[in-house]
Every structure is written in structure tokens, then in C-alpha cells.
Amino acid sequence: MGRKAKNKQDVPLPIEIEKQVGKTTAGLRNKLSYITHKNQKAANNKKASGKKTNSNTISFVKAEDHSPAPIKNTVKNISQKTHNQTIPSNKRPASKSSITPAKKIKSQSWDSDENEADQAPVAEQSDIDQNSSEEEDLSDDANDDTPDSDKEQSNEPADPRTQHKKMLFDLDSESESSQSELDDIPDQEEHDSDLGSDQDDHLEDSDEEYDSDKVNDSFSDSDDGDNTIAGLERKSERLTKLQSIMDEEGEKELLESKLHMPALQETEVFVLPEADEIEAEESGIKDMKSIQVRIQEIINVLNNFTRLKQSDRSRSDYISQLQSDLQFVYGYNEYLLTKLMEIFPISELVEFLEANESPRPITIRVNTLKSKRKQVAQALIKRGVNLDVISGKWSKVGLTIYESPVPIGATPEYMSGLYMIQSASSFLPVLALDPQPNERVLDMSAAPGGKSTYVAALMQNSGIVFVNDANKDRTRALVANIHRLGVTNTLVSNYDGREFPKVMGGFDRVLLDAPCSGTGVISKDPSVKTNKSEADFVMLTQLQKELLIAAIDSASASKAGIIVYSTCSITVDEDEAVVNYALSKRPNVKLVETGIDFGKSGFTSFRGKHFDSSLALTKRFYPHTNNMDGFFVAKFQKVSNSKK
Numbered sequence: 154m155g156r157k158a159k160n161k162q163d164v165p166l167p168i169e170i171e172k173q174v175g176k177t178t179a180g181l182r183n184k185l186s187y188i189t190h191k192n193q194k195a196a197n198n199k200k201a202s203g204k205k206t207n208s209n210t211i212s213f214v215k216a217e218d219h220s221p222a223p224i225k226n227t228v229k230n231i232s233q234k235t236h237n238q239t240i241p242s243n244k245r246p247a248s249k250s251s252i253t254p255a256k257k258i259k260s261q262s263w264d265s266d267e268n269e270a271d272q273a274p275v276a277e278q279s280d281i282d283q284n285s286s287e288e289e290d291l292s293d294d295a296n297d298d299t300p301d302s303d304k305e306q307s308n309e310p311a312d313p314r315t316q317h318k319k320m321l322f323d324l325d326s327e328s329e330s331s332q333s334e335l336d337d338i339p340d341q342e343e344h345d346s347d348l349g350s351d352q353d354d355h356l357e358d359s360d361e362e363y364d365s366d367k368v369n370d371s372f373s374d375s376d377d378g379d380n381t382i383a384g385l386e387r388k389s390e391r392l393t394k395l396q397s398i399m400d401e402e403g404e405k406e407l408l409e410s411k412l413h414m415p416a417l418q419e420t421e422v423f424v425l426p427e428a429d430e431i432e433a434e435e436s437g438i439k440d441m442k443s444i445q446v447r448i449q450e451i452i453n454v455l456n457n458f459t460r461l462k463q464s465d466r467s468r469s470d471y472i473s474q475l476q477s478d479l480q481f482v483y484g485y486n487e488y489l490l491t492k493l494m495e496i497f498p499i500s501e502l503v504e505f506l507e508a509n510e511s512p513r514p515i516t517i518r519v520n521t522l523k524s525k526r527k528q529v530a531q532a533l534i535k536r537g538v539n540l541d542v543i544s545g546k547w548s549k550v551g552l553t554i555y556e557s558p559v560p561i562g563a564t565p566e567y568m569s570g571l572y573m574i575q576s577a578s579s580f581l582p583v584l585a586l587d588p589q590p591n592e593r594v595l596d597m598s599a600a601p602g603g604k605s606t607y608v609a610a611l612m613q614n615s616g617i618v619f620v621n622d623a624n625k626d627r628t629r630a631l632v633a634n635i636h637r638l639g640v641t642n643t644l645v646s647n648y649d650g651r652e653f654p655k656v657m658g659g660f661d662r663v664l665l666d667a668p669c670s671g672t673g674v675i676s677k678d679p680s681v682k683t684n685k686s687e688a689d690f691v692m693l694t695q696l697q698k699e700l701l702i703a704a705i706d707s708a709s710a711s712k713a714g715i716i717v718y719s720t721c722s723i724t725v726d727e728d729e730a731v732v733n734y735a736l737s738k739r740p741n742v743k744l745v746e747t748g749i750d751f752g753k754s755g756f757t758s759f760r761g762k763h764f765d766s767s768l769a770l771t772k773r774f775y776p777h778t779n780n781m782d783g784f785f786v787a788k789f790q791k792v793s794n795s796k797k
């Protein structure tokens with residue numbers, strides 16, 4: 154697993170944070186079990202003397218009444234969360250926490266208010282009725298869904314990177330399971346009851362972890378003498394009081410430990426494992442948690458390379474170990490992980506991988522052909538749905554669904570076409586396309602129709618939208634959605650998009666939401682991690698290039714036609730490289746601004762390849778920065794008919 158040597162290290166690793174938290178609370182936990190143990194002993198003594206006792210019952214019911222989160226439970230949950238970080242997606246529940254490089258954890262974790270916006274309050278009925286700013290968000294804005302950068306300070310959606318710190322330290326949220334944890338204690342005590350005085354000694358020693366005169370006051374040995382029901386009740390009350398004191402102290406200490414992480418601490422420096430150690434590891438059972446710790450250690454070394462590297466090791470030694478560990482922890486094949494490592498700096502890569510382990514928020518698009526956002530929101534809230542307007546204010550028709558007691562794809566509102574379940578990032582190509590009423594628009598690969606029906610809505614069912622898809626089966630879903638949403642300005646076709654220019658042309662706007670590898674939607678389809686080979690990428694990128702050329706050729710030059718190319722993939726091969734290819738093959742188009750004022754600019758160079766500088770106008774969206782599916786959007790305008 155890598156040996157350790159003593160050294161100075163200035164960056165606390167998450168594992169050390171866990172240790173600190175654990176240390177802070179260990180004494181409290183021991184104290185609690187010591188008290189329970191004593192209480193149990195008293196009850197047993199009573200039992201042995203033939204008198205009825207209900208000390209445990211009284212004591213635990215009281216604890217529930219006062220509802221403090223038991224420290225034992227808190228500790229357990231912190232370590233579970235940390236452990237969850239180490240379990241691959243297929244073996245664990247969706248995790249919101251992240252393996253974040255030590256530096257990031259340090260800078261993000263101590264500022265407790267930082268991500269309040271991310272924990273957006275869920276809209277209640279009263280919010281919509283009474284809150285004026287909410288009123289504005291849910292106002293009659295149906296057809297005005299273009300981003301308005303002048304009005305907004307920032308349209309940037311919530312950054313999920315700020316969310317994990319709350320997960321690491323939000324102890325309050327753990328209180329739910331407090332009673333079940335309390336219920337466990339008597340059993341444990343029974344098992345422990347054969348422990349003799351050594352155990353007591355150990356527990357007494359552990360008191361040194363915290364100073365509690367109050368504890369001694371409450372639990373002097375003389376307490377054991379009064380084992381009448383009234384006496385036990387009094388004791389139980391004191392236990393409850395004690396527990397809340399410990400909670401308070403624990404929380405205070407936790408807070409202090411968060412705020413006063415030492416800048417420099419004596420820790421052990423990481424040493425890369427030797428080849429024989431790796432061999433032994435490969436042939437045995439790998440320990441997920443140790444490998445996750447090693448990932449963090451390597452990232453830490455890479456971030457402080459000159460100071461922390463071993464003299465006989467190169468950067469590539471660390472990187473290749475890191476790659477192998479990331480593949481193991483997150484379950485990607487080598488080919489895809491290599492591709493991703495080329496896109497992101499190491500720390501950001503881990504954020505991206507971690508974001509793929511949890512789902513993005515469910516979002517719906519209100520169908521403005523039939524309703525308004527405010528009405529749909531109110532109807533769903535009446536059904537008990539917790540929702541809010543899409544964060545970032547860049548959409549006026551989107552709602553985020555936090556919780557729903559009913560399947561969101563089976564409500565009467567859904568059935569009657571008032572909304573479409575649609576990922577937030579899939580709104581973006583349509584916003585970039587910016588279709589206008591009475592235009593002639595082509596959606597070249599349209600099924601199942603999320604974007605086509607949005608296009609139709611923005612055109613208010615006027616003009617005509619040719620909705621095409623090469624896959625006949627998928628056009629059935631497309632047709633069903635068109636009917637459900639009350640779209641009446643579409644014509645469905647079933648061509649290979651590459652043939653479309655031979656069928657017809659002269660479109661005002663063409664949308665090519667291309668078939669792709671899906672590397673932006675891994676949280677929805679984790680099979681992408683392993684089922685894409687180099688051959689798939691070669692085949693896909695060829696198809697994408699041909700489709701984009703056909704899309705460009707289908708647009709009208711005389712009307713300065715617009716072409717939007719989008720994918721739900723973040724690989725440069727499928728995005729910038731395809732766009733750059735089209736620019737080189739079709740000088741009659743130029744890239745223009747997408748009109749979306751968040752997301753990252755596309756690459757203008759990548760691994761030694763230089764793209765046209767206008768690629769900076771394209772946009773990339775990532776799950777870890779935008780809390781939406783990964784997406785790429787490029788917007789072209791046709792400037793002449795000449796293909797040369």
C-alpha cells in the first residue's frame with residue numbers, strides 16, 4: 154500500500170480530518186458507553202437481587218424525547234461517509250461526497266456558509282404565493298427563455314463541488330437514526346457485560362479525552378446505590394442532560410477542529426509502492442479504502458512535487474500509479490480514463506469522476522404550448538412534490554425536482570403534456586439554436602424529441618420543424634412525445650442524416666444533437682465507463698463529422714442559417730475536433746457565440762493540436778462544475794453557399 158516515512162506536510166488529508174473528528178468524539182463515545190454500561194450494571198444488580206428494573210427503557214425513551222444526536226451514531230456516520238467515498242459506483246449508494254485533493258478539502262471545508270445557495274430551499278406553496286422574488290422566478294415568463302446576461306449577475310448553475318463539504322461535516326443531518334442507534338446500546342452492553350474491571354479502567358482512561366466535571370457530578374458512584382424506579386428515572390434524566398452536554402461539547406470541539414486545522418503538522422510522507430508490493434496487491438484482494446487514501450496521497454505529492462516527491466521517482470511513476478488506482482476505484486477502462494486524464498488537471502479529474510458517481514438533479518421543462526411554469530409548479534407542489542426553479546436563472550421554463558411522493562413521469566400533468574422530463578443541459582443546444590416563430594427548422598437526429606418539442610414550443614407551434622432520426626424504433630417515442638405535448642408544427646422523417654441535403658435544404662436553423670459516446674452522462678449510464686473502445690470512438694467521430702457536414706449543407710446561406718452542433722460527450726475528439734474538421738471542410742460557416750453565459754470555453758488547442766481560435770466560442774458543461782450532465786455546444790452561422 155505504500156510505506157510511510159516521517160516528514161512535515163502542510164496539507165491535511167481528508168483521512169486526517171477523519172482522524173481528528175474521530176479523536177474528538179472517541180472520548181465522548183467511550184464516555185457514553187461507559188455511562189450506559191454503568192447504568193446497565195446497576196440494572197443487572199437489581200435484577201440479580203430480584204427487583205424489577207426498567208432503567209434502560211426509561212433512559213432511552215428520555216434520550217429520544219430530547220432528541221440529541223447520539224455521539225456514537227454521529228461517529229459511525231462520519232466514518233460511513235468517508236468509507237462510501239471508497240466504494241465503486243456499482244457497489245455503493247449514490248455518494249455526494251468527493252475524493253477531493255487535500256488542498257481543496259482544506260480550503261472548502263472550513264467555510265460553512267459557502268454553499269448555502271447550493272442547498273437551495275425547496276419551494277413550498279407559500280413560497281410561491283408570498284415570496285416576491287420567487288414569484289418573479291415562477292412568473293408568467295413562458296416563452297421568454299433566452300438567457301439574459303444583462304439582468305443576471307450570474308447565470309452559473311450551482312457548483313456541486315461546494316456540496317460535498319457539507320456532507321462531510323453536517324452532523325445535524327445524522328440525527329434521524331439516533332433512536333435506532335440508542336436501541337443498539339443495551340445489546341452491546343450485554344455483550345460487554347462479561348468485561349471485568351479492565352474494561353472499566355479502559356473507559357475511565359478514555360475520560361481524559363475530554364474534561365467533564367459535570368459528568369462526575371452526575372455520575373458519582375453513589376448513584377449506583379439508588380435503584381428504585383424513581384432513582385433510575387432521576388438518573389435517566391441526568392443521563393439525558395449529560396448526553397446533551399456531550400453533544401454540545403462534541404460539536405464545539407468539532408467546530409474548533411474544523412476552524413483550527415494546523416497549517417503544519419507532523420505527518421507521514423507517502424512513499425510509492427515498489428513493483429513487488431504492487432504485484433502482491435494485484436494478486437490479492439485490494440482494499441478499496443487504502444487505495445482511495447493512496448489516490449489522495451499521490452495527488453498531494455503531485456501538487457507539491459518538488460517537496461514531497463521521492464528522489465528516485467518521476468512524475469510519470471506517480472501518474473501511472475494514480476491512473477491504475479483511479480481505474481480500480483471508479484471502474485473505468487484504461488482507454489477512457491486516459492482520455493479523461495488528458496482533458497482535466499488531476500484534481501479536477503477526481504471531481505469529475507466523483508460527480509459521475511451521483512445522479513444530477515431531476516429537471517423538467519414546462520411545455521409552454523400548454524402551461525406556464527408557475528402553474529405546473531403549483532400543481533406539482535399540491536401533489537407533495539418538492540421543487541424549485543432551475544438554479545442559475547438561465548432558464549425560465551425549467552424546474553428542479555428534489556423529491557416526489559409520486560412518479561414524476563406519471564402525474565396527470567405529465568400525462569397531459571404539461572412538461573417533459575429533460576436534463577438541464579439538454580435545454581442548452583435549443584437555447585443556442587434560438588428558433589423563431591414561422592421559421593423552417595431541421596432537427597437532424599431528434600428522437601426521443603426532448604429538444605424538438607422545445608424548439609416547437611419556442612416557435613409557438615408556428616412555422617415547421619422537420620424532426621428526423623435514423624432509428625425507426627426511436628421515432629415512435631418521438632411521435633408519442635409530439636402528441637403528448639400538443640406539438641402541431643412538426644414533420645417526422647426517418648433518414649440517415651448524412652443523406653438529408655439530398656432530400657431537402659434551405660433551413661433557417663439546423664440542430665444536430667449528434668449520436669455520441671455519452672461521456673457526459675456517465676451518472677445515468679455507468680456502462681459508458683467500460684463499454685467504449687478506441688474503435689467505437691473512431692467510428693463515432695467519423696459519423697459525427699459526416700453528420701455535421703450534412704447539417705451545414707442543409708442550412709440556408711441566403712438566410713444566414715444557423716447550425717447548432719451538440720453532444721452529451723466531453724471528449725475533445727467528439728467535440729472540438731469535429732467542429733474544427735467542419736470549419737476546415739466548410740469555410741462557408743463561422744462559429745458564433747452560443748448565447749449561453751456559463752460553461753467553459755471549448756479548447757483551442759489540445760495535446761499539441763491547434764484548433765481554429767474561434768473554438769473558444771464553443772461551450773463545455775460539466776457535471777462537477779455545473780451540476781448538470783456533461784455537454785458540448787457549438788453554434789455556426791452560414792455565410793455563403795460556396796463549399797470551398
Ligand SMILES: C[S@@+](CC[C@H](N)C(=O)[O-])C[C@H]1O[C@@H](n2cnc3c(N)ncnc32)[C@H](O)[C@@H]1O
Binds near residue numbers: 599603604621668
Ligand atoms: C443524442 S440522441 C438525440 C436526442 C434528441 N435530440 C433529444 O433531445 O431527444 C442521437 C440520436 O441520433 C440518432 N442517429 C444515429 N445515427 C444517425 C444518423 N446517421 N442520422 C440521423 N440520426 C442518427 C440516434 O437514433 C439518436 O436518436
